Amino acid sequence: MSMFQRVTENDHKAIAAIIGDEERVLFAETIHEEYSHDELSSEHIYPDIVVRVQSSEEVSKVMAYASEHHIAVTPRGAGTGLVGASVAVEHGIMIDMTLMNHILELDEDNLTLTVEPGVLLMEIAAYVEERGFLYPPDPGEKSATIGGNISTNAGGMRAVKYGVTRDYVRGLEVVLADGTILHLGGKVVKNSSGYDLKDMIVGSEGTLAIVTKAILKLMPLPRKRVSLLIPFPTLAQAIGTVPRIIRSKAIPTAIEFMERDVILDSEQYLGRKFPDNQADAYLLLQFDGNTMEEIASYYDETAQICLEQGAIDILIADTEERNEPVWKSRGAFLEAIKSSTSAMDEVDVVVPRNRVHEFVEFAHALPKEIGARIKLFGHAGDGNLHVYVLRDKLSDEEWQKVLDLAMEKMYAKARALDGQVSGEHGIGLAKRSYLKQSLPPEQIALMQRVKKAFDPQGILNPHKVCED
Template identity: 45%
Template sequence: MQESKYGKVTPELIEEFKKIVPGKVHVNGDINEDYFHDEMPIYGKGAPDVVVEATTTEDIASIVKLCYENNIPVIPRGAGTGLTGAAVAIYGGVMIDMSKMNKILGYDKENFVVKVQAGVLLNDLAEDAQKQGLMYPPDPGEKFATLGGNVSTNAGGMRAVKYGCTRDYVRAMTVVLPTGEIVKMGATVSKTSTGYSLLNLMIGSEGTLGIITELTLKVIPAPKETISLIIPYENLEDCIATVPKFFMAHLQPQALEFMEKEIVLASERYLGKSVFPQKLDGIDIGAYLLVTFDGDNMEELEAITEQASEVVFEQGAIDVLVADTPAKKKDAWAARSSFLEAIEAETKLLDECDVVVPVNQIAKYLTFVKSLEDDYDFKIKSFGHAGDGNLHIYACANDMDEAVFKKQVADFMKIIYKKAAECGGLISGEHGIGYGKMDYLADFAGEANMRIMKGIKEVFDPKMILNPGKVCYKL
């Protein structure tokens, strides 16, 4: 925990918290160490003084109001699956665990929206919506993140190429401000020109402007059929170069992912199941596209598959393997969804970035990134959302000193973030900035943009108590 000028969490204040939420306040040795970090602990750890398990918006408002009056930091936390240190208590204070606010409050099928508490897991909403004949399109890789966390980072995921990111599906929300005030933002409508869009400002703010407690989310009729294609290539360059051709051929994949052979093998070792071919027609496979199309019937999808096959064969694909049964589709996407877990299982020191570049710059950018590997003592692994240019690049090491690793990675990240900007991209597509990427944001955004972001933070949070020291505002 860093030193700060914040107030102390006194025994008297803890007793006030206990009156508000009896039996749901944890201190000292009762706090599970999982609360000290997120899924990327290399960005630091911090122990909160208190963890409060929230169950209602009103309870959160009462807790936050007390913290505001006593100048105590407040850190909202969902499932803790973030990758930038955004939900870590680097200044101590009160951590509000949102995971118990996990009720799906109801569907409005005439307006195609669902109302949920912020602690509902993405997986739970996806399954429940399917039972209603509906689909919630955002599909980030971590299915057991909370929806409040997804909104707070504007998570994208695999279906963003066709359906867009989380931002595109948020209609309204209930928010507790740092003062303890409860406000409503947005409405169950599809368009607005009603003042500044505070709703969109809150989306992606990583818990620094307000605590999202309830959400009204857009849903759509679920596609009747889907089909997935595994498309192997001899090398990554040919694989990535195919991506723009899908769109030029007027194909609209639901998901379009790329992956290198090495990371596929790691995933298959992790799952204990082989799904992707390693060699075809005597050719060693170096990379793959995993593509899903959706539609009203299989006849439609079979025609799309034929057209897609013509496109990829012209670009050097070795084969097109059709996953047209539930088991085959499940196995293919389970391998893709396990990439991060597979890397973590085989790696002692890990850092990552999720830059996003224009689709026609992916091959050029990844070639540049891979060319840097000989300059460092760690390995570089990559995969990502080829359809929208969001790339996940990992620095992995097992035998390096941590201080040396961090120093080398900092240099590496600075170079590849700069290159992403030169390619017309941004430094994060869906993971956010949090605590770990603040310096890179400052370098990328420039003085004027940083000044505006800091000014927004000051208006929402004049005492700087809400998730302090994250995104744009260092203390």
């Protein structure tokens, strides 16, 4: 029996009155199927009502109503999540943030961009790069909203040099469960003024508060970038080279690894050739800087190290025309793998970067053990791996068995390597049990008390992250 109230026709009327615009309030059968799931989760649950908000004030009023009537609320961005965090497990109210999609201010003195949460990652990139700035976090899924990125503390390709989303969130406007609007942080560079509520909300997957505005930190756009695509005879050699690159004190923006089969999937999916597909494994590196000389001074030594470690060749992409397609292919890996099978699920573990090869070796041996194909790629430079278990022709029952076994084994391995359950995709609904296994009960209990501190009634996105 749920502890939450369902949304009645009366509630529908009351919420419609709050919003004052019928077209932005979807009830019962007018709710589109897409609102019942995210990108990968096998959970399909419909909310009772969807409210397409346009302002913080609307979010505040809806939350106050939900709080008063004890109705569960699930915030949702573009629905590109992979762990079911935006699935309305308790039905109730879904707050669709995608109409709050305005870029509000570029402040060139303070190097900040103020945005609403529904702005897409690719929109931010286009807007700031045109004006000579960089928003460094660069997850593969460019059609995710910035609100979603903040909610999962998304990482992306450039974390090696620039860090993750958290490092670029200067300030947040949030709505608490009871409708209170708070402004946390701001345009200031430093802040030691009481507890860091802002960073607690970053990565909390909509369970502690709803982000309604964000002040992002920008950097000047590096004037040049160069990518190196480096084929290796084996993946072990490719990945084994990464700690040596780091030890040499080069700082690539990105160090990705990939295997031929994923490249072939991507060629087929995009209908265009990758620059090379002859080798078993590749490292893809990017360097940035203000002059080609400066960048060359970084990558010369790196190239030398790769050759010493057995690299077959060094393919240099030093113009935007050559750079762009390589990274576009890389960005399509997830979709490409998805299109090659009937269903899939993933792990998104992160391990210390000098233990990536141990995890990859382990994952390579898994298919035999579990009886299903596995594909993987990932961020070798920051230890974040994306491993996909493919369903192909397995029956429902077989698939569940394979998946349980694969997940259990991979998360156990990650723990053994001092890794964490999720590098950037979050916990949501799908990974809760693995989070619970990976952390001591005292830590889970502390997280549950924090949840209660923010949301005493537990109405915000229930059953996610650390809740049962």
